[in-house]
Amino acid sequence: MSELVNLTIDGTAVSVPKGTTLIEAAKQAGVLVPHYCYHPSLPSPAVCRMCLVEVEKNPKLQPSCVTTVAEGQVVHVNSANAKKARESVLEFLLINHPLDCPICDQAGECELQDYVFQEGRAATRYEDYAKRYNPVEDFGPDVLYVPNRCILCTRCVRFMDDVAEEPVLCVAERGDRAFIGIDPAHKLTHEWSGNVVDLCPVGSLVSKDFLHKARAWDLDKAASVCTGCSQGCNITVETRDDAVVRLRPRPNLEVNRHFMCDTGRADYRWMNRGDRVEAPLVRQDGKLQATDWLKGFEALAALVKGANGPVVVLASGRASVESLALTKKLVAGKTATLAVQVPMSKNAEAPLKGVPNLALRQERAPNGTGAAWLGYSKDWTAALNAAKGAALVLVVGAELTDAEWASLKGAKAVAVLAAVDAVGEDVAQVVLPITTVAEELGAYVNRDGRIQRFWPAKAAPGMARPAWWVAGEVASLLGGGDAPQSADAAFKLAVAMAPQFGGVAYAELGFIGRATAQSPVGVA
Amino acid sequence: MNAAHPSVPYEPVFVGPTKQKLEALYPKYPTKQACLLPALWMVQEARGWIPEQGIAEVAQLLGLTPAYVKGVVTFYTMYHQHPMGRHVIQVCTTSPCGICGAEETLKALLQHTGCQELGRTSPDGRFTVVETECLGACGFATPVLIGNDFVESVTPERVPGLLQRYS
Amino acid sequence: MGYPHPSHPKETVVLSKYFGDAGARSYAGWTERGGYQALKKALGMTPEQIIEDVKASGLRGRGGAGFPTGLKWSFMPKNDGKAHYLVCNADESEPGTFKDREIMRWTPHALIEGCAVAAYAIGAEMIYIYIRGEFTEPWTIMAKAVEEAYAAGALGANALGSGKRIEVVLHRGAGAYICGEETALMNSIEGKRGNPRIKPPFPAQAGVFALPTTVNNVETLAAVPHILTRGAEWYKGLCLSNPKSTGTKLFSVCGHVQKPGNYEITMGTPMMTLIDEMCGGMRPGRTLKAVIPGGSSVPIMNAAEAKECLLDYEGVVAKGSMLGSAGMIVMDDSTDMVRVIMRLAKFYAHESCAQCTQCREGTAWTVKILERILAGEGEAKDLDLLLDLAENMTGKTICVLSDSCAAPVVSGIQKFRGEFEAYLSRRRAPAVA
Numbered sequence A: 001m002s003e004l005v006n007l008t009i010d011g012t013a014v015s016v017p018k019g020t021t022l023i024e025a026a027k028q029a030g031v032l033v034p035h036y037c038y039h040p041s042l043p044s045p046a047v048c049r050m051c052l053v054e055v056e057k058n059p060k061l062q063p064s065c066v067t068t069v070a071e072g073q074v075v076h077v078n079s080a081n082a083k084k085a086r087e088s089v090l091e092f093l094l095i096n097h098p099l100d101c102p103i104c105d106q107a108g109e110c111e112l113q114d115y116v117f118q119e120g121r122a123a124t125r126y127e128d129y130a131k132r133y134n135p136v137e138d139f140g141p142d143v144l145y146v147p148n149r150c151i152l153c154t155r156c157v158r159f160m161d162d163v164a165e166e167p168v169l170c171v172a173e174r175g176d177r178a179f180i181g182i183d184p185a186h187k188l189t190h191e192w193s194g195n196v197v198d199l200c201p202v203g204s205l206v207s208k209d210f211l212h213k214a215r216a217w218d219l220d221k222a223a224s225v226c227t228g229c230s231q232g233c234n235i236t237v238e239t240r241d242d243a244v245v246r247l248r249p250r251p252n253l254e255v256n257r258h259f260m261c262d263t264g265r266a267d268y269r270w271m272n273r274g275d276r277v278e279a280p281l282v283r284q285d286g287k288l289q290a291t292d293w294l295k296g297f298e299a300l301a302a303l304v305k306g307a308n309g310p311v312v313v314l315a316s317g318r319a320s321v322e323s324l325a326l327t328k329k330l331v332a333g334k335t336a337t338l339a340v341q342v343p344m345s346k347n348a349e350a351p352l353k354g355v356p357n358l359a360l361r362q363e364r365a366p367n368g369t370g371a372a373w374l375g376y377s378k379d380w381t382a383a384l385n386a387a388k389g390a391a392l393v394l395v396v397g398a399e400l401t402d403a404e405w406a407s408l409k410g411a412k413a414v415a416v417l418a419a420v421d422a423v424g425e426d427v428a429q430v431v432l433p434i435t436t437v438a439e440e441l442g443a444y445v446n447r448d449g450r451i452q453r454f455w456p457a458k459a460a461p462g463m464a465r466p467a468w469w470v471a472g473e474v475a476s477l478l479g480g481g482d483a484p485q486s487a488d489a490a491f492k493l494a495v496a497m498a499p500q501f502g503g504v505a506y507a508e509l510g511f512i513g514r515a516t517a518q519s520p521v522g523v524a
Numbered sequence B: 001m002n003a004a005h006p007s008v009p010y011e012p013v014f015v016g017p018t019k020q021k022l023e024a025l026y027p028k029y030p031t032k033q034a035c036l037l038p039a040l041w042m043v044q045e046a047r048g049w050i051p052e053q054g055i056a057e058v059a060q061l062l063g064l065t066p067a068y069v070k071g072v073v074t075f076y077t078m079y080h081q082h083p084m085g086r087h088v089i090q091v092c093t094t095s096p097c098g099i100c101g102a103e104e105t106l107k108a109l110l111q112h113t114g115c116q117e118l119g120r121t122s123p124d125g126r127f128t129v130v131e132t133e134c135l136g137a138c139g140f141a142t143p144v145l146i147g148n149d150f151v152e153s154v155t156p157e158r159v160p161g162l163l164q165r166y167s
Numbered sequence C: 001m002g003y004p005h006p007s008h009p010k011e012t013v014v015l016s017k018y019f020g021d022a023g024a025r026s027y028a029g030w031t032e033r034g035g036y037q038a039l040k041k042a043l044g045m046t047p048e049q050i051i052e053d054v055k056a057s058g059l060r061g062r063g064g065a066g067f068p069t070g071l072k073w074s075f076m077p078k079n080d081g082k083a084h085y086l087v088c089n090a091d092e093s094e095p096g097t098f099k100d101r102e103i104m105r106w107t108p109h110a111l112i113e114g115c116a117v118a119a120y121a122i123g124a125e126m127i128y129i130y131i132r133g134e135f136t137e138p139w140t141i142m143a144k145a146v147e148e149a150y151a152a153g154a155l156g157a158n159a160l161g162s163g164k165r166i167e168v169v170l171h172r173g174a175g176a177y178i179c180g181e182e183t184a185l186m187n188s189i190e191g192k193r194g195n196p197r198i199k200p201p202f203p204a205q206a207g208v209f210a211l212p213t214t215v216n217n218v219e220t221l222a223a224v225p226h227i228l229t230r231g232a233e234w235y236k237g238l239c240l241s242n243p244k245s246t247g248t249k250l251f252s253v254c255g256h257v258q259k260p261g262n263y264e265i266t267m268g269t270p271m272m273t274l275i276d277e278m279c280g281g282m283r284p285g286r287t288l289k290a291v292i293p294g295g296s297s298v299p300i301m302n303a304a305e306a307k308e309c310l311l312d313y314e315g316v317v318a319k320g321s322m323l324g325s326a327g328m329i330v331m332d333d334s335t336d337m338v339r340v341i342m343r344l345a346k347f348y349a350h351e352s353c354a355q356c357t358q359c360r361e362g363t364a365w366t367v368k369i370l371e372r373i374l375a376g377e378g379e380a381k382d383l384d385l386l387l388d389l390a391e392n393m394t395g396k397t398i399c400v401l402s403d404s405c406a407a408p409v410v411s412g413i414q415k416f417r418g419e420f421e422a423y424l425s426r427r428r429a430p431a432v433a
Helices: A022-028 A080-095 A111-119 A155-163 A195-199 A262-266 A293-306 A321-330 A368-373 A380-388 A402-410 A467-477 A487-497 B016-028 B033-047 B052-062 B066-073 B102-113 B156-164 C027-032 C037-043 C047-057 C069-074 C099-106 C108-122 C136-151 C182-189 C218-230 C232-237 C271-278 C303-307 C313-318 C337-351 C357-374 C381-392 C401-415 C417-424
Strands: A004-009 A012-017 A052-055 A074-076 A137-140 A143-145 A169-172 A179-182 A205-207 A220-225 A234-240 A243-249 A281-284 A287-290 A311-315 A336-340 A392-396 A414-418 A430-433 A442-445 A451-454 B087-092 B127-132 B144-146 B149-151 C085-090 C126-131 C167-172 C213-217 C248-255 C261-266 C288-292 C327-332
Touching (some): A022 A074, A052 A080, A080 C357, A155 A169, A155 A195, A195 A205, A220 A451, A293 A392, A293 A430, A293 A467, A311 A321, A311 A380, A321 A336, A321 A392, A321 A442, A321 A467, A380 A402, A467 A487, B016 B033, B033 B052, B102 B127, B102 B156, C027 C108, C027 C136, C037 C108, C037 C218, C047 C218, C069 C108, C085 C108, C085 C182, C085 C218, C099 C136, C099 C248, C108 C213, C108 C218, C126 C136, C182 C213, C248 C271, C261 C271, C271 C288, C271 C303, C271 C327, C337 C357, C337 C401, C337 C417, C357 C381, C357 C401, C381 C401, C381 C417, C401 C417
Parallel strands (some): A392 A414, B087 B127, C126 C167, C248 C327
Antiparallel strands (some): A137 A143, A169 A179, A220 A234, A281 A430, B087 B144, B144 B149, C248 C261, C288 C327
């Protein structure tokens, strides 16, 4: 335990570890010091001068982002002096900032807009002087630079310099002519460069993908986990009218700090697919016919019950711990091959150098470890071979090629739990509609054995239900006891199946998850 | 010292003696990066300005990125980011010289060089006149830096004769 | 001798003794004039003894801040096993100041010797002399002198046969006023933008290349050999008013005096002795209107204040300004103060490094308001706005460039308000900006 320092911030006494900055200590006192250049995952240059606070016995206001706490300090964030200083910084920032909020993507989540609204001047004193003008510049595959909105906080430059360790941005020129410069021959192509858009406190760096798509205040947000690879970056899934429009990193100091990679960031369009299975389909008279859930359960139960021989489960790499567990339960008692689909990228890992143990991994599935704990094999080829002569093949959300689907014709029976329509429809006896990760509660276990939860971001289409619910109901019909009626209950069943889970419950996982005894030493 | 036209293919600066000159500086500093300002001076000496390719060349030699070097080049006003006349004339017009007639000297220089406007190169390619901030010779108003020649006490009357020395 | 004028009898000629004497530039010429005796003596002393001598002399930094030099040296860590650096600030770029230029032009070895003594005192083997890019002539002269000093064995692995290594490297700036600020200067040496750094850490803990560093001004270092050879008591005795201001000081006087130039006077000399007697007074038919006494960053004095001012650190403060770098800009009654102040603000706006918001935006905004006033388009409320902006720009940034822009604006409006109002009320014809 490091030494604690006692101080008072806006009348609230706090004790924080020695070396803590005032801006972080103020958070402990429930006071957010307005700031621009400061970011907890970047070095602090103390240049925006927005976070100036009054420290008693100190004649000058102090930048709280670089000033560390001292015993007995009395700090005033909201004194008249500090407020006037902040009001003046806001005024200075605004003189060259266009008032184009109505067409700016950042509006509604803009720190300049927010703080000006909170404590800025009601009217400008800049009269009718010309504002600084520079044209919009293309900064890379997904980044546009709108220099007129730039407040020169340099977060983007520091991210590329100190975190990505690929300094392709710079502050060019000086004085009020300064702007963010880029190497024309080497733009923001770094795998993690999209983070500069999130880091930008104003609408100066914007995402081309998100450009003019939605207003920030129209967005609904859900906590989730990126499914792009085995790293398990914490993310927020943002939707407008039930359509996912943006994925953004969600802070988790133990996994991805404040960042996510561009591959993960772009990996959301499948969540919005309209070609979904919306009702249980059961083959009748040679044709898949829509029916109700009970008939669907009975059809699948019959197939499982009737399987006299090896059963092969082909599960999606995106299947949750809960779904994998209940599927396993469904085929308990059978000679079953359980396999999970974990695509391996041919590209090398793409690390974010400035953050330990953070990379876009080659293993492009979020739950390989959870699957392994539950007895699923990653040998997909072997499982496909076994499937060819199986008594029953149960496909749970997996994506198969046309040839692979065709190869399943050799199996006696095929049942499919699918989110996407027209999948395996010519080989399946039963197709049951399931939800995607964006539509359900669940948990994944990342490559480091960290268990992390995700929450639904949008409504499930039609009759689609989580795979764990479907499998649980069918298992129950087959005499497996009561089916779980909540993700929580399903997770409990999963945890009971594998000691690696360490007996944890949802309530213990919170929003940032939990490392387990399986996690490597040194990985929190 | 001639300003290369941007369309002329770029010849690397750091070959032969110039390369040796730069390498001789390395042991004088604990980092290679510290040689950035000297290296940029060498580019400007050779080319008359600092073209993009010069930035790339310096970046590569010193283990930096072109963007980083660009940030540095654009910070220092003596590094020219555009081709200049054969003789760059920097005229101090900051207050101490300003109250002693620097504006008139500047006007005379713009007129007699044929540049007419600040930052423009004269039609004969001889001169580019720029305004500069305090040259540190305020007692000798108006100081003017022509290329590397520091000329003190330049008055409008002296301008025509002064310019004759530069071809 | 004196340059460009012969030394005035009321000057106390120490540093400027050989100004105008081209013979003093060479190593041989310098040793003939008693040069390098101080270094020889220093190398026979302990670093602690040297620091004590300099402390006792009362020498204060001549770059602008006036911090006691010996005390600054004593902040350098002892026996820390790290490389130490001495950095000489020869970036002289404060408008009104041109003294270091003359030291380097006429007595380059005085600076080299002072550097060598200081380096030995602070445990440094490496000295960087950062010379502003515009100083082409001083650069050439210094480069030749360094070469000679190496050839003569005064510098190098075995300085003057002492077994001590003392190396001097000249580093050329490239046009940035702010590099005269010591932390910006260190960044510039490191090959970075000349952005001032946040303190702490202070240079003595983590300076250039993050190693213990002392940064001293040219004039400060050039004074050190004299203190060693003639004694701290002698130096301390050069004092006419306040015992905290000792020694001689080079005053750069420019503007509307008859004989602008550098004048070396004992601390405490009255300002009017300098202006009227040494500089020959104002131009014919003109009277004194204002003085900026310490380089453009300090508050402007009116004639009444100037007439009562004693030239030392305390004396100038007593008259509402600061001694700064002792670059005196003298203005007569023909001067348009609004225009002078606008041009100064423009200087700071041009030189702002762009880091701190108040400075980047505030300096440029200040210029726009002043230009508008000069153009005859100002409004009465502009003066209050200028003063409020100045307050918002003072004491809130990493370095004092922003404060320096505000100082002449505030003092100018306070002391010459009528001139602003003449433009605002259209009593005065617009001055085309």
